[in-house]
Amino acid sequence: MGDTARICVDGKTFELPIVEGTEGERAIDIRKLRSETGLITLDSGYANTGSCRSAIPFIDGDQGILRYRGIPIEELAEKSNFLEVAYLLLSGHQPNREQFDYFLKSITHHTMIHEDFKRFFGALPKDAHPMAACSAAIGALSTFYPDSLDPRDERHIEISVHRLIAKTTTIAAYAYKHSVGQPFMYPRNDLSYVGNLLYMMFGNPCESYEVDPVIEKAIDLLLILHADHEQNCSASTVRLVGSSRVNLFAAISAGINALWGPSHGGANQEVIHMLQAIADQGMTGREFVERAKRGDPGARLMGFGHRVYKNFDPRSKIIKKACFDVLEKLGVHSRLLEIAVELEEIALKDDYFVERRLYPNVDFYSGVIYSAIGTPPTMFTALFAIGRLPGWIAQWLEMHQDPDFKIGRPRQIYTGPPITSYVPLEDR
Numbered sequence: 001m002g003d004t005a006r007i008c009v010d011g012k013t014f015e016l017p018i019v020e021g022t023e024g025e026r027a028i029d030i031r032k033l034r035s036e037t038g039l040i041t042l043d044s045g046y047a048n049t050g051s052c053r054s055a056i057p058f059i060d061g062d063q064g065i066l067r068y069r070g071i072p073i074e075e076l077a078e079k080s081n082f083l084e085v086a087y088l089l090l091s092g093h094q095p096n097r098e099q100f101d102y103f104l105k106s107i108t109h110h111t112m113i114h115e116d117f118k119r120f121f122g123a124l125p126k127d128a129h130p131m132a133a134c135s136a137a138i139g140a141l142s143t144f145y146p147d148s149l150d151p152r153d154e155r156h157i158e159i160s161v162h163r164l165i166a167k168t169t170t171i172a173a174y175a176y177k178h179s180v181g182q183p184f185m186y187p188r189n190d191l192s193y194v195g196n197l198l199y200m201m202f203g204n205p206c207e208s209y210e211v212d213p214v215i216e217k218a219i220d221l222l223l224i225l226h227a228d229h230e231q232n233c234s235a236s237t238v239r240l241v242g243s244s245r246v247n248l249f250a251a252i253s254a255g256i257n258a259l260w261g262p263s264h265g266g267a268n269q270e271v272i273h274m275l276q277a278i279a280d281q282g283m284t285g286r287e288f289v290e291r292a293k294r295g296d297p298g299a300r301l302m303g304f305g306h307r308v309y310k311n312f313d314p315r316s317k318i319i320k321k322a323c324f325d326v327l328e329k330l331g332v333h334s335r336l337l338e339i340a341v342e343l344e345e346i347a348l349k350d351d352y353f354v355e356r357r358l359y360p361n362v363d364f365y366s367g368v369i370y371s372a373i374g375t376p377p378t379m380f381t382a383l384f385a386i387g388r389l390p391g392w393i394a395q396w397l398e399m400h401q402d403p404d405f406k407i408g409r410p411r412q413i414y415t416g417p418p419i420t421s422y423v424p425l426e427d428r
């Protein structure tokens, strides 16, 4: 018998098993707590709650470690590419040549969306946020494939996964094209996954479009770095919604909405707004940091802080370096990058941020790269969503394969009034 934790309630002692992960993380298994003691656990924001066992990414927030299926993020960033990482996350192993060719061919083959679906974007206002468009469109995709939506059928799952990874780029690009009033560009399957995304976003029918390899590599890198991050808000949403056994498209659509919020993936858009506001108002970095410390409205230091990373976010280090490389190669001088560097330097030495262990996160520098290649801020989080897609799907798949699979259903502590009687309207 393994280690146990003892809990003493009303003078009686109960034993609860301790489970341990492969990296030595330990948890108290409280599943029998309620039946044995009548107690539940209470943990706002699930800050100390393990919702599942997972073999996909590993994070050590104190050491600044992130690995996908055991492989350090730094190695994947340097040596791999996004679709290979997607395969790794989905299947649990690195593909051999034959497996990768099959995957690549299938993803490439599924990039087009139904011709009628183009009208969907036309129904939205010009300034529709791409995240709203993407989430609605991904949910609506299920209506085109009613025959392959069973989350327990392997063939249905495979084709839905490939369709999603392929078509999300087309959907995001169409959402963008609609917002700028340009014609939709059909996918070009002779291009790479990222090359095609760039072509669909920035190409137009009047001119030829050459994919810039520097930009292609930079976006591929950003997609790798965003590909999974264990039980964050959007991944947990995908799991929770998916746990009702709804189809994959519906669960992913919910994940996109969760990602949109400024505390989560929407922070990348907010970072650029913050940097731009500082530039426009001629504020110094120190002035803004002081406002953030006072908690002035609209003055949170966006792109800083993380629930899990309390030392540094390894993704942020890689992105910062890439940011300098890409801007130099493109010959772009960015005032926003200068402000970001100044803010980081000030905050990393300031007691407020040091004591609270707040460091730049994945969203702090990514927007500077997106901006430098001409992407409007409203599209930043949609690009994050494309990157996070394989992770969400891998989490969804893992949940369905889990022998402990159950519908997600947290409990609560009721704090409302005690039983009261109904008062008829005329007597109130």
Ligand code: CMC
Pocket (backbone or CB within 6 Å): 232, 262, 263, 264, 265, 266, 267, 292, 293, 300, 301, 302, 303, 304, 305, 306, 307, 308, 356, 358, 361, 362, 363
């Ligand atoms: N600027 C100023 N103060 C901050 C910040 C910040 N960016 N982040 C946290 N704090 C303060 C917070 O006010 C609190 O102070 P006090 O103890 O005095 O009340 C303390 O630090 C602890 O913060 P918290 O909000 O309780 O921490 P959390 O784990 O609940 O929230 C967070 C994490 C990421 C939501 C938060 O740090 C934040 O709002 N950051 C800015 C938004 C952001 O960059 N989000 C992206 C997160 S990473 C990518 C992703 O998830 O997609």
